[in-house]
Amino acid sequence: METVEKRMSDDPLSSILVSRSQDLSITHRGRKTLLVDPESASWAVVPKEYAAVLEALRRPLPFPVMTRRLRDFSEDSLKDLLARFFQHGMVRINGEGFFDKQELWPIPDDPPYYPFSVYLHSTDACNFRCKYCYAEAEGKGKRMTFETAKDILDRLLRELPGEFLSVEFHGGEPLLIKKTIYRIVEYGFAQARKWKKQIKFRMQTNGSLLDEEFISFAKKHRMEIGVSLDGGPALHDENRIYPNGKGTFEKVWEKVKLARSMGLRVGFLGVIDSPENYVKAFEFFTSRGVFRFKLNYNSPLGRATDNFEFPESLGERYARGLLGMVDLALEFNTASPVPCWVPDVNFFVEYLQSKERRYMCMRSPCGVGRSLLAFGCRGEIYPCEEMSSTGNFQCGNIYDEDMTIPEMVDSSTVISELRSRRIEKIPKCSVCTWRRFCGGRCLNKSFHYYGTIMREDPMCSFYSTLFEELMWKMDEHSDLARLTGRP
CATH class of the missing domain: 3.20.20.70 (Aldolase class I)
Incomplete structure (x- = not known):
């Protein structure tokens, strides 16, 4: 991670290849844009003109090409903006991302833990x-x-x-x-x-x-x-x-x-x-x-x-x-x-x-x-x-x-089967923007509604709607955090 960040600041700009994170969600609302990286569960509400930088990355681009195409940004401001997007997991620099998936979402039960x-x-x-x-x-x-x-x-x-x-x-x-x-x-x-x-x-x-x-x-x-x-x-x-x-x-x-x-x-x-x-x-x-x-x-x-x-x-x-x-x-x-x-x-x-x-x-x-x-x-x-x-x-x-x-x-083969239900294995969840926020929710409800645990929660639309709208609300109301019960 440190090497990539150093590269952003020290390497010749001509050597920097910028790509957009896979499955990045971009939603416009008025003059603002909601950005969500599904895999890292990172998000941000930014001015709509900032989102234009990400929309330009339909394929990987060298930094010099970006500066020529995005003339509304100076070289320094574009570099700073890309660094911020990088730290939010929304862009990759020379193929490397800010987050390590295995550190963010470690393999479950390794080491094993037991009920409390x-x-x-x-x-x-x-x-x-x-x-x-x-x-x-x-x-x-x-x-x-x-x-x-x-x-x-x-x-x-x-x-x-x-x-x-x-x-x-x-x-x-x-x-x-x-x-x-x-x-x-x-x-x-x-x-x-x-x-x-x-x-x-x-x-x-x-x-x-x-x-x-x-x-x-x-x-x-x-x-x-x-x-x-x-x-x-x-x-x-x-x-x-x-x-x-x-x-x-x-x-x-x-x-x-x-x-x-x-x-x-x-x-x-x-x-x-x-x-x-x-x-x-x-x-x-x-x-x-x-x-x-x-x-x-x-x-x-x-x-x-x-x-x-x-x-x-x-x-x-x-x-x-x-x-x-x-x-x-x-x-x-x-x-x-x-x-x-x-x-x-x-x-x-x-x-x-x-x-x-x-x-x-x-x-x-x-x-x-x-x-x-x-x-x-x-x-x-x-x-x-x-x-x-x-x-x-x-x-x-x-x-x-x-x-x-x-x-x-x-x-237990039963517990092993139930714990094999991960969002990566559920067809709808595996490509969902909100997968790292709700975690696929309740397998028992999926089983009783669909007859299999390898389906999304039957109230899937509750979570997709809720998390998106809460992001917009949090941008407008910083005191929304008080609802966590924490100072």
């Missing part, structure tokens, strides 16, 4: 019957016993090499086995001390069964509690209902207020069933003093496939809805002393500022089987929590004792 985040699919039962439940939970259903959870924790703490373990209770509704959860948490802390490790317990609940006893327990053990809430009564009660069809908002909000009164801060996770509801949900949460919440678009999984339609064009509409919420958040943060932070918007914005890909669901390959594992009610092992409801992609059982969990992760 696990999900206990603690029950298939639920007291709600939400219209879009991906687990299709209802009625009584299977429930994880303390003995099964104990055996899972024993092996995780004994066999995983990491010093920290995050354990999250999912369902169904986990609080249907509240007494069992008490025992699991107490046991987990005791075993973590034995193995000189740290453990953190989390739970995602519909909130209706929160009571003083559990709230006190959660506070004592510093559990992180997420409540599923879609917004105000009209939004929430449209889909989160009891088996008799009655809405659940009143009960859930009553329990949220109880938790708050006892000093337990709960997080919120909502599902947006229609694009225009992003703004409505934002207005509800901020009006109730909630400045951090997560909103997921409705996905073609489980019960949602019977109750909703999912045309491929839906993704762009959802993106436009979320962008409307981003505009509202920018206005809100300008006026409010407490800024609002909206996951996953924070990751979307962060990915425009950094090459680091911290969010396991937006990497290629994703964190399936390596960053996380999920365990079913009978000890079944799955590479991801979303998979634990259908039985697809089971890669073992906690009672398979012929190998350790790290050995299972290393040797």
Whole structure:
């Protein structure tokens, strides 16, 4: 890299051959141009006349030829501009680029790493019957016993090499086995001390069964509690209902207020069933003093496939809805002393500022089987929590004792197959401008929508629209970075 930069400044100009990066995207809007290099995930919004330099490079050109063709630029200004484009990965000098692809996007699992985040699919039962439940939970259903959870924790703490373990209770509704959860948490802390490790317990609940006893327990053990809430009564009660069809908002909000009164801060996770509801949900949460919440678009999984339609064009509409919420958040943060932070918007914005890909669901390959594992009610092992409801992609059982969990992760043909899904191998993703931003997104959703993991996410247009528009917005609003939750 240093040699190429030195060549830009020291070599005779006649020896410099300039070429445009492969697949460089050039989009004009008014007097400005958005430039995106897909492979390095570099981008810039520049004056339209600067883009003319790149548009002139339909084939490699010697620098002297460029100076003759681009008479609006002096030799020095053209050289400086090319140096800036070079550092953004948008041009190559004498065939060499600024970025090393292997350093930017290293080969996954080399060296191997092992899960630090696990999900206990603690029950298939639920007291709600939400219209879009991906687990299709209802009625009584299977429930994880303390003995099964104990055996899972024993092996995780004994066999995983990491010093920290995050354990999250999912369902169904986990609080249907509240007494069992008490025992699991107490046991987990005791075993973590034995193995000189740290453990953190989390739970995602519909909130209706929160009571003083559990709230006190959660506070004592510093559990992180997420409540599923879609917004105000009209939004929430449209889909989160009891088996008799009655809405659940009143009960859930009553329990949220109880938790708050006892000093337990709960997080919120909502599902947006229609694009225009992003703004409505934002207005509800901020009006109730909630400045951090997560909103997921409705996905073609489980019960949602019977109750909703999912045309491929839906993704762009959802993106436009979320962008409307981003505009509202920018206005809100300008006026409010407490800024609002909206996951996953924070990751979307962060990915425009950094090459680091911290969010396991937006990497290629994703964190399936390596960053996380999920365990079913009978000890079944799955590479991801979303998979634990259908039985697809089971890669073992906690009672398979012929190998350790790290050995299972290393040797599992299921995990190996799933982690072979990389953007380079997915036809549409491999040539997409946004491939290094979204990472091809969710393989489980691809499997359920298309019948194969080697397809793009069914909400592909959500990400292509969103990342492009956020780039334009970031050029106009430098304070957009505040949505990452960082200073």
